[in-house]
Structure formats: structure tokens, C-alpha cells
Amino acid sequence: MFATLQGEGAHTGRASIFCRxxxxxxxxxxxxxxxxxxxxxxxxxxxxxxxxGGARFETPEALADALALRWYEAAGESEGRxxxxxxxxxxxxxxxxxxxxxxxxxxxxxIESNGTLEAPEGIDWICVSPKPSSRIVQRSGHELKLVFxxxxxxxxxxxxxxxxxxxxxxxxGPDRAANTAAAVAYCQKNPRWRLSLQTHxxxxxx
Ligand SMILES: C[S@@+](CC[C@H](N)C(=O)[O-])C[C@H]1O[C@@H](n2cnc3c(N)ncnc32)[C@H](O)[C@@H]1O
Ligand SMILES: Nc1nc2[nH]cc(C(=O)O)c2c(=O)[nH]1
Ligand code: SF4
Ligand SMILES: [Mg+2]
Numbered sequence: 635m636f637a638t639l640q641g642e643g644a645h646t647g648r649a650s651i652f653c654r655x656x657x658x659x660x661x662x663x664x665x666x667x668x669x670x671x672x673x674x675x676x677x678x679x680x681x682x683x684x685x686x687g688g689a690r691f692e693t694p695e696a697l698a699d700a701l702a703l704r705w706y707e708a709a710g711e712s713e714g715r716x717x718x719x720x721x722x723x724x725x726x727x728x729x730x731x732x733x734x735x736x737x738x739x740x741x742x743x744x745i746e747s748n749g750t751l752e753a754p755e756g757i758d759w760i761c762v763s764p765k766p767s768s769r770i771v772q773r774s775g776h777e778l779k780l781v782f783x784x785x786x787x788x789x790x791x792x793x794x795x796x797x798x799x800x801x802x803x804x805x806x807g808p809d810r811a812a813n814t815a816a817a818v819a820y821c822q823k824n825p826r827w828r829l830s831l832q833t834h835x836x837x838x839x840x
Contacts, residue, residue, distance in 0.1 A: 635688065636651070637704055637705070637707070642801075642831075651704045651716070652718050653701060653718065655727045655728070656722050658723040660672040660768055661676055694729075698732070698738070701741065702739045702741075715740045717736060718744045725772075730755070737756065742758045746763065749764050749765075749772040750768050750769060763779045764780060773795045777797060778795060779830055780800075782802040783813060801827065802827050802829060803830040803832065806835065817829055
């Protein structure tokens, strides 16, 4: 759990508390399993609860209090409380009591999800980032953010899906430069798609 700026997509630059849940249904998180995972390009360590601000919270209220304290430490009494639930796959854990407890403390709630689980009611900003070999059930939301390129998931797959915004995010890794050039070219030919850069990595913030 850490304060930073949203680095990607529609809300790039927005002050946020990131709440990274442990565990994912598309990869164990262990390097030795990566090659046989459904999602092989993950850039994130989501194993365990020993990261900054990490803990196991006994109740939704306890987690929501910790988020409010983080916001206060970073931004004092300011308006605009914003939390991004991510992971790992946050929809394995985020549930209506947590959403209610976090809303009760004045937060807007965003989620970053792989789309394999339906989002509960009440989340204010739903970002779905589809992965191969997975059944996507969350086919509507605010932002579809496709890591690009993925051979089995061309952007046209999502033409009829009910999202307000469509973003291409170059796949980080050894081919990041080539992937970025390919994403730029795709966006220029297909103006419905915009380029999402992982700006936090460019400037070295979490
Ligand atoms: C680590 S995931 C966690 C949330 C959720 N499990 C998901 O996949 O959307 C957060 C975001 O990072 C993106 N991401 C993961 N690995 C990436 C990579 N190598 N390059 C670019 N984006 C990546 C994901 O697609 C997702 O949009
Ligand atoms: N600054 C920052 N922005 C992000 N947007 C999505 C992220 C994620 O890992 O879910 C992420 C992240 O890890 N850091
Ligand atoms: S679905 Fe998300 S958290 Fe899970 S392995 Fe893929 S990018 Fe990482
Ligand atoms: Mg990240």
C-alpha cells in the first residue's frame, strides 16, 4: 500500500493510494512457473504481504482505515481521495463490504483487473486489461487497457466491447522499444486507440 501517481491510462498523473492485493489467478507469481502461466509477461511482484504498508487486514474497516491514514500522510486533509485496487488480481478479494467501507471514508475507487472475474457494484473506475488463454467476463467498464502486442489478442478483438476508452500499453520487457513503436503505429492508424505509457517507470516512482 503506497502513495504515488497513477502512471497509466486515463488517470495518468492523478494522486492515488495504490493497494496491491497478493495473488493472481493467471500466474502463481513464482518465476519458475512463469513459462506455464496464462499470463507470462507480468511486471509485478505480488507475492506475500511484506511490501511497503503490507499486512493482512482482519476486517474491511481496518483496511479502509489504513488507506485513509496513507492518504492523510501523503496529502493531509485534501479532497480527491482516490484509491487504485490492483495486484495480483484484486477481484479475487475486493467485495461489497470493502467497497462500502472505503466509500464511507470518502474515497473514489478504481480497479485494475484482468477481467476474468465480474466486478462488484460500486467501483467508480473499472480498468480491464485482457490476457490470453483466459475467459473475460467483465466486458464493460471505463477503460480497456491492452498490453500490446499479444499475438492471440489483436486490438480488433475488443471492437464491440462496452468501454468508454481504449488504450494500448506497450509490453515492457526486452522488446519495449519495438513494442512502443508498434503501438504508436497502431494508434496512428486506429484513432480510437490511445497510447498508454507506464510513466511511473520513466521517472522512477512506484
Ligand atoms: C500487474 S497488473 C495487476 C492488475 C490485474 N491483474 C491486471 O492484469 O490487469 C497491472 C497492469 O499492469 C499491466 N502490465 C503487466 N505486465 C506488463 C508489462 N510487462 N508491460 C506493460 N504492462 C504490463 C497489466 O496489463 C495491468 O494493466
Ligand atoms: N504509478 C503506478 N501506476 C500504475 N498503474 C497501474 C499499476 C499497476 O501495477 O496496477 C501501476 C503501478 O504499479 N504504479
Ligand atoms: S493477470 Fe495481472 S497480476 Fe496476474 S500475472 Fe497477469 S499482469 Fe500480473
Ligand atoms: Mg505496475
